[in-house]
Amino acid sequence: MDFYRKSILGLFDSSQKSFLIPVYQRAYSWEKEEWNVFLNDLLEQIEGNNNYFYGNILLETIKKDVTYEIIDGQQRITTLSIFIRAILNILKSRNKDILLKEFDFATKENIFLKNGGNIKLRPVEYDRACYDAIIIDNKSDFQTSSPSQKRIKGGKKHFENEIDKLPTEKILKLLDKIESTDLTIIELGGKKDSALMFELENNRGKDLTNMEKIKSYFMYQMYVYSIPEETESNIENISNIFKHIYLIINDLKTLNEDSILIYHNNAYIRGYNYRTLDDLKDVFKKSKDKIDWIKSYISELHTTFSNMKKFESVDDIYAHKLKQLSVPAYIYPFIIKGYNFFGEDKSKLSILFNILEIITFRAKLINSRANIQERLNSILLNFNGDLSALINKINEKLNFEWYWGDSNFKSYLNGGLYGSTVLNYLLWQYENSIQNKGYSIKQFSLDKEQIEHISPRTPGENEKLASGYDVNEKNEYTEEFLSKYLNSVGNLMLISGSHNASIGNKPFSEKIKSYNQNPLLNQQAEIKEFSLDNTWKIGSIEKRHKKIIDFALKRWSFSKIDITKLV
Numbered sequence: 001m002d003f004y005r006k007s008i009l010g011l012f013d014s015s016q017k018s019f020l021i022p023v024y025q026r027a028y029s030w031e032k033e034e035w036n037v038f039l040n041d042l043l044e045q046i047e048g049n050n051n052y053f054y055g056n057i058l059l060e061t062i063k064k065d066v067t068y069e070i071i072d073g074q075q076r077i078t079t080l081s082i083f084i085r086a087i088l089n090i091l092k093s094r095n096k097d098i099l100l101k102e103f104d105f106a107t108k109e110n111i112f113l114k115n116g117g118n119i120k121l122r123p124v125e126y127d128r129a130c131y132d133a134i135i136i137d138n139k140s141d142f143q144t145s146s147p148s149q150k151r152i153k154g155g156k157k158h159f160e161n162e163i164d165k166l167p168t169e170k171i172l173k174l175l176d177k178i179e180s181t182d183l184t185i186i187e188l189g190g191k192k193d194s195a196l197m198f199e200l201e202n203n204r205g206k207d208l209t210n211m212e213k214i215k216s217y218f219m220y221q222m223y224v225y226s227i228p229e230e231t232e233s234n235i236e237n238i239s240n241i242f243k244h245i246y247l248i249i250n251d252l253k254t255l256n257e258d259s260i261l262i263y264h265n266n267a268y269i270r271g272y273n274y275r276t277l278d279d280l281k282d283v284f285k286k287s288k289d290k291i292d293w294i295k296s297y298i299s300e301l302h303t304t305f306s307n308m309k310k311f312e313s314v315d316d317i318y319a320h321k322l323k324q325l326s327v328p329a330y331i332y333p334f335i336i337k338g339y340n341f342f343g344e345d346k347s348k349l350s351i352l353f354n355i356l357e358i359i360t361f362r363a364k365l366i367n368s369r370a371n372i373q374e375r376l377n378s379i380l381l382n383f384n385g386d387l388s389a390l391i392n393k394i395n396e397k398l399n400f401e402w403y404w405g406d407s408n409f410k411s412y413l414n415g416g417l418y419g420s421t422v423l424n425y426l427l428w429q430y431e432n433s434i435q436n437k438g439y440s441i442k443q444f445s446l447d448k449e450q451i452e453h454i455s456p457r458t459p460g461e462n463e464k465l466a467s468g469y470d471v472n473e474k475n476e477y478t479e480e481f482l483s484k485y486l487n488s489v490g491n492l493m494l495i496s497g498s499h500n501a502s503i504g505n506k507p508f509s510e511k512i513k514s515y516n517q518n519p520l521l522n523q524q525a526e527i528k529e530f531s532l533d534n535t536w537k538i539g540s541i542e543k544r545h546k547k548i549i550d551f552a553l554k555r556w557s558f559s560k561i562d563i564t565k566l567v
Contacts, residue, residue, distance in 0.1 A: 002187040008054065008080065009179035015115045016066050019059070020122045021074045024243035026212065026257075027124050027148035027250045028078050028155075035158050038079055046173045052181040060188045071188065074123075080178070081121050082152065084112045085135045086159035087175055097168045108175075126250065127152065146250045210258045210277055211249075215242050217281070218294050225290040234291060241298045248305045253312050257305075263332035264304045271381045272330060272373040300340075307339035308332075316346065318353035324425060325360045330373045333380055341385030351387050351563060358556045359394065359404075364422045366412050368403045375401050388563055395558040409556070413549050416487035423451060427494045427523065429555060430548050434522045446520065448497025454527065455491050455536050456505045468508025470537035485538055490545025493523055508536045 030038075045052040057073035070077060088108060091100060113120055114136050123131045130149040133142040134156055144150045163171055208216075215238065222234040249257045265274045269283055287293035311319065322331070334356055342348040363372050379393050399405035417423050455469045470485075472478055477486065485491060499518060503511050512531060515524040527536075530544045554560050 002185075004185050004187070006183055006185050007179065008181050008183060009111065011057075011183060011185065012112050012120055014065070015110070016118060018067055018118055018120055018122060019077060020062070020067065020069045021078070021124050022069050022071075022239070022243070023124045023126070024215075024239040024241075024246060025070070025074055025124065026209070026246055027127055027146070028075065028151050029148065030075050030079055030155065031151060032154075032158060034075075035079070035155055038083070039159070039162055042174055042177055046170070046177050052177060054181045054183050056184045056186055058186045058188060068187075077121060078123060078152075079155065081112060082135060082155045083159050084108070084175075084178070085138065086156055086163055087171060089138065089160055090163045091168070091171060093164075094168055099168045099172060103172075123152075124148075124246070124250075126247065148250055210261055211245075214261070214277060214280065217277070218298060221284070221290060221294060237295065238298060241302050245302050245305050248302075248309050252309060255308055255312065259329070260305060260308050260332075261301070263308075263329070263336055264301055266330075267304075267333035267336045267380070268300065271333075271377045273377065303340065304336050307336065310339065311335060314349075316350050316353055318350055318357050321429075322353055322357045322360060325357065325364060325422065328360060328363065330376065331356050331360060334383065337380070337383050337385075348387060351561065352390075354561055355387070355391060355394065355558070358558060358561075359398075361422060361425070361556050362398070362404045362409050365420060365426075366404055366408060367421070370401070370403045372404065375404075391558050391561055391563070406553075406557070410549075410553060413489070413552050414545075416483075417489045418451065418453070418487035418492060423489075423492065424449065424494065426489070426548075426552060427451075427492070430551055431494065431521050431523050433551055433555070434526065446494060446496040450495055450497050450500045452493045452495035452500050452503075453486065453491055454493055454511065455486060455508075455541065457486065466505055466507040466510075468511075468535045470535075481538065485541050488541065488545050489548050490541040490543070493527070494521055495524070496520065509534050512536075 042052070054076065055073065057077065058071040059068040060071050062069055088105060091103065092105060094100060110116075111120075119132065119136055121131075122128060126146070127148050130142050130144060131152055133139045134153050142149070142153060144153055163174075166174075219235050219238050222238060223231060226234045262274070265280055266272055269280055274280070284290070284293060284297075327335075334352065338349060338352040342352070359372075359376075375397055376394070379390070379397060382393075383390055399407075402408055417426070420426075456466070470477070470481055499514065499520075503514050508531070512527055512534070515527050518524070527544075530536075530540045532540055
């Protein structure tokens with residue numbers, strides 16, 4: 001293990017030297033916030049006379065003075081190369097500037113980017129084609145396929161835009177400052193040294209993700225507990241598994257790595273009582289065989305990431321419905337355990353998604369301050385793949401706790417639903433139930449979707465209610481109507497924004513005519529079935545309300561889940 005100080009110019013200035021980012025490290029993750037901090041730090045430094053220090057860089061020697069793997073510092077080194085490409089591009093666009101008369105562009109590219117056939121920085125394997133095209137070959141476009149590739153492309157564009165605002169003299173000062181900036185290089189001899197040193201760096205409070213922290217922690221524990229002849233291979237095993245995990249992370253569209261780590265630990269480490277990595281470490285410290293425990297844990301973690309990637313693209317009706325509702329954090333641990341138990345069994349997974357969609361809908365409808373996670377915790381920890389038992393336990397628990405049970409659920413449905421976060425979802429589900437058999441509206445949407453009060457809301461000052469509605473002798477709604485019927489689901493309907501604006505506070509006879517002429521949805525067309533003598537009064541609202549509530553009570557009932565597929 002060697003420690004030495006070097007300038008950035010000294011680090012790169014060799015025709016043979018190259019730096020590899022191993023695939024078990026995270027891909028490029030810096031974005032606009034980090035880019036701006038990086039640039040602003042440099043701008044501040046060139047205004048003063050102090051030396052700039054760029055921190056520690058941990059390198060694992062692959063071939064002395066030729067090839068190194070970057071163990072820590074990959075984000076900073078990648079940003080540096082993107083920034084230098086941006087500087088060179090802006091300076092080239094000003095090549096007639098007198099200040100650039102003796103500037104040697106080719107030498108700078110040879111030092112920092114590519115010397116002959118030797119490319120100085122090699123990102124993780126799956127980003128190399130993008131990096132080579134955008135940074136090394138300096139192409140203006142590349143069809144990106146991952147978040148990290150978009151960041152490489154976006155970083156170059158961002159720096160070009162910001163640097164172009166500066167005078168040439170200042171840009172040259174920036175480049176000089178970069179070249180003279182000091183680094184402390186820690187050169188490591190193998191995976192054992194890397195594991196030890198990265199954990200020491202981690203403990204200094206650096207801004208790492210929890211995934212990076214747990215990776216370094218487990219590599220260090222392998223160093224501590226492995227017998228000497230197995231240390232290298234055990235650490236290599238962790239590196240290889242994290243390599244596959246980071247490949248998945250880089251391809252995730254909606255979930256982030258630290259969230260999945262939390263959901264995994266909710267599923268397998270203390271349920272919802274899991275809070276921080278210290279909880280995980282406590283469980284690890286109590287294990288008997290530390291090496292086997294680590295290997296088992298990271299293998300299960302890889303499986304979880306793989307399954308969460310599957311969930312992102314799963315083609316299942318109830319999974320789609322869950323996503324429409326926005327999956328709450330407490331639901332994911334059940335999904336993780338479900339995939340682990342059921343694998344590719346689509347029928348069982350679909351039943352699980354159905355159960356979880358019912359829980360989610362009830363919780364979002366009722367929106368109680370009571371903590372549903374506390375009520376579900378023992379059920380989550382004891383869930384062993386038995387779906388019939390899961391349905392019964394959840395049903396019993398939610399009814400026992402009352403908040404999300406059948407009685408309170410029905411009470412909320414019968415209340416004023418206008419403004420509820422799940423009202424639109426409820427009405428779309430109702431719409432699907434009244435569509436012609438075999439027809440699904442899952443791909444259908446309304447332009448500027450809104451909620452229509454069929455019997456309109458209280459008119460503004462100096463306005464009167466139009467005819468056809470349930471009003472008293474003063475042409476006003478009664479207090480009972482306002483509190484019980486106006487905002488009930490029987491008086492609410494999905495409608496497009498333009499349609500809603502065109503009918504406003506018109507008489508019911510005109511409204512129903514527009515519904516019939518423009519029946520984009522069956523719930524608009526069926527209004528005529530509930531109206532009485534071309535009016536919309538309490539009797540009409542109650543009949544429609546009952547139909548929708550009857551649908552909802554059945555649709556989100558645990559007892560109505562079809563478990564015949566389990567037989």
